[in-house]
Amino acid sequence: MSNPFETIDQRLSSIENLLLEYVCKPKEEEKSENLTVKEAAELLKVSEQSVHNYIKRGFISAKKLGRILLIKRADVEAALTEVKSLKYKRS
Numbered sequence: 886m887s888n889p890f891e892t893i894d895q896r897l898s899s900i901e902n903l904l905l906e907y908v909c910k911p912k913e914e915e916k917s918e919n920l921t922v923k924e925a926a927e928l929l930k931v932s933e934q935s936v937h938n939y940i941k942r943g944f945i946s947a948k949k950l951g952r953i954l955l956i957k958r959a960d961v962e963a964a965l966t967e968v969k970s971l972k973y974k975r976s
């Protein structure tokens with residue numbers, strides 16, 4: 886018969902490991918609803934000029950707040966599939 890203290894010790898060490906993983910895991914930043922052009926460029930992994938071009942062409946919609954262009958995160962994510970499919974579309 887196994888020692889009950891060994892079983893308890895094993896279970897406690899596994900719980901401790903899980904807690905350490907949870908605490909040490911980098912916390913994801915809260916995703917804001919609106920993105921700036923710079924943030925959208927980082928998300929899409931393109932230049933800021935490309936984002937401006939996407940806005941001009943109508944691939945991504947943006948609102949102007951003073952001098953800042955704000956882009957909804959949902960619009961950027963929706964535009965990802967559209968931009969990929971438009972890339973191969975012949976005109």
